[in-house]
Amino acid sequence: MRALVCEQTRGLEGLALKELRDPEPGACHVRIEVAAAGVNFADLLMLEGRYQERPPVPFVPGLEVAGTIDKVGAGAVLGGVEPGQRVLAFLDHGGFAEKTLARAEDVIPIPDEVDDVTAAGLAITYGTALGALSWRAQLLPGEVLLVHGAAGGVGLAAVEVGKAMGARVIATARGEARAALAAEHGADHALDSEDPELRTRIKDLTGGRGVDVVFDPVGGALFDLSLRVTAWEGRIVVVGFASGEIPQIPANLLLVKNIAALGFFWGSYRKHDPGRLRESFEQLFTWLDEGRIRPYVAQVLPLAQGQDALALLKERRSTGKVVVQVAAPPPSPGYRTAPPKLRGQARRRR
Numbered sequence: 601m602r603a604l605v606c607e608q609t610r611g612l613e614g615l616a617l618k619e620l621r622d623p624e625p626g627a628c629h630v631r632i633e634v635a636a637a638g639v640n641f642a643d644l645l646m647l648e649g650r651y652q653e654r655p656p657v658p659f660v661p662g663l664e665v666a667g668t669i670d671k672v673g674a675g676a677v678l679g680g681v682e683p684g685q686r687v688l689a690f691l692d693h694g695g696f697a698e699k700t701l702a703r704a705e706d707v708i709p710i711p712d713e714v715d716d717v718t719a720a721g722l723a724i725t726y727g728t729a730l731g732a733l734s735w736r737a738q739l740l741p742g743e744v745l746l747v748h749g750a751a752g753g754v755g756l757a758a759v760e761v762g763k764a765m766g767a768r769v770i771a772t773a774r775g776e777a778r779a780a781l782a783a784e785h786g787a788d789h790a791l792d793s794e795d796p797e798l799r800t801r802i803k804d805l806t807g808g809r810g811v812d813v814v815f816d817p818v819g820g821a822l823f824d825l826s827l828r829v830t831a832w833e834g835r836i837v838v839v840g841f842a843s844g845e846i847p848q849i850p851a852n853l854l855l856v857k858n859i860a861a862l863g864f865f866w867g868s869y870r871k872h873d874p875g876r877l878r879e880s881f882e883q884l885f886t887w888l889d890e891g892r893i894r895p896y897v898a899q900v901l902p903l904a905q906g907q908d909a910l911a912l913l914k915e916r917r918s919t920g921k922v923v924v925q926v927a928a929p930p931p932s933p934g935y936r937t938a939p940p941k942l943r944g945q946a947r948r949r950r
Contacts, residue, residue: 603660603697604906609649612914614657615907622699625673629701632687634667636720636900637695639909639922640753641817641842642867646693647910652865655693661910662695663867664688665702666710666719667927676704686710688719690870696906698926705874708881714888721753721897721921724866726884727877728839729757732815732864733765735876737835741766743812746802746829748822749842750787751778753921758815759787760893767813770805772798772822774916781919785894793822802829810834820845827853835860842916896920 601622608614625631643661645651666688669681681687681704688710689702710719733739745762749755750771762769763786771787773779779790789805791798802811802825810831816823820843826836827850836859849861869877887893898920901909905924912918 601698602903604662604903605658605660606647607658609647609654609657611644611648612907612910614647615661615910617904617906620660620697623694623701625671625676625701627673627675628677628704629673630669630676630678630681630704630707631671631673632665632667632689632700632702632707633670634665634695634698634700634926635686635716636666636926637662637924638664638720638722638724639913639924640664640724641840641913642724643910644914652867653692660694660697660700662693662697662700662924663691664720664723665691665695665700666716667700669707670699672704678704678707681707681709686712686716686719688723690723690867696903696924696926698903705878706870708878711885711889714885716927717897717900717923717925718888718895721923722884722888722895723881725753725757725921726761726893726895727880728754728864728866729761729815730880730884731866731869731877732837732839732862733758733761733767733813734880736862736864737813737815737837739765739767739813742768744768744770744806744810744831746770746772746811746814746826747782747787748772748793748814748816748826749818750782750790751919752817752842753918754817754839755815756782756785756896756920757893758817759785761887762815763787764887764892770802770811778919781896785896793818799825799829806831813837815839818842819847823847823849827859830857830859833858833860835862837862837864839864897923899923900925902926 745767751773771782772793783790819841
């Protein structure tokens with residue numbers, strides 16, 4: 601099989617497209633013929649040896665895939681999934697390859713009407729948005745949600761999930777064009793994160809009160825701003841540090857306004873609460889079917905250009921989600937050709 605292999609943890613320079621032997625599933629694992637794989641910021645950290653989990657080199661990066669189960673290892677309990685079925689899967693690594701292994705408990709069936717590219721770009725971003733806003737922040741209908749990095753994959757997902765949960769959403773993104781994209785996906789107010797008056801504008805939009813919940817995958821200066829625009833008893837969910845700067849929290853600001861700063865690492869639920877993680881996809885697929893979320897895949901590149909796909913994230917040239925397409929889409933009757941929003945509208949008209 602072909603695979604994009606990290607031979608040295610030197611970032612993108614350590615990657616090479618290689619021919620490898622097909623992996624064989626061990627106990628409790630399945631093998632998946634990969635159709636598409638999502639690209640994530642965590643992949644870049646792993647390639648640089650800076651991620652929470654550091655596989656020994658050489659390894660194949662890629663944390664989420666969509667494809668078809670083609671072989672099952674001994675003792676694998678599939679729970680309603682069977683060989684030949686289309687699934688999405690969460691991985692420790694190994695997604696940027698024509699075949700990969702996944703734990704049976706990390707495999708979820710894909711509805712027939714959802715295509716592989718959409719499924720591959722859904723798992724981590726929308727799973728993170730839903731988990732952070734529901735499980736950690738406990739966002740309530742009518743509350744004000746501030747989403748930073750709102751034109752990126754996870755930020756755009758948080759905008760849509762926040763709206764689906766009934767929040768009023770203020771989105772920030774770098775530049776007017778990116779802010780406009782967040783508005784197209786449901787943000788009630790979309791602001792340029794580089795605006796020197798950003799703090800004042802957020803305060804004005806909330807009548808001086810501040811926001812109830814902050815979803816922050818950026819860190820750095822935007823986290824510092826968030827502390828000052830969060831309302832009394834507000835919650836800030838720390839999702840990542842795309843800015844490259846990990847903020848130091850002045851605890852006195854948390855104390856004065858009874859603010860809660862909450863960390864959220866979606867991948868940890870695979871170990872600590874896999875049942876809740878799996879159940880969350882029932883909600884996500886329902887919202888997708890209803891047209892309430894519309895995953896935006898901005899770029900789809902072939903496996904041979906996987907390094908370029910990762911570079912789009914590293915250089916912050918991407919919006920929405922970037923997906924590596926490993927296999928051509930099959931000509932199946934249920935294959936979706938219209939955006940989820942159009943499908944939902946068509947259903948309501950009927």
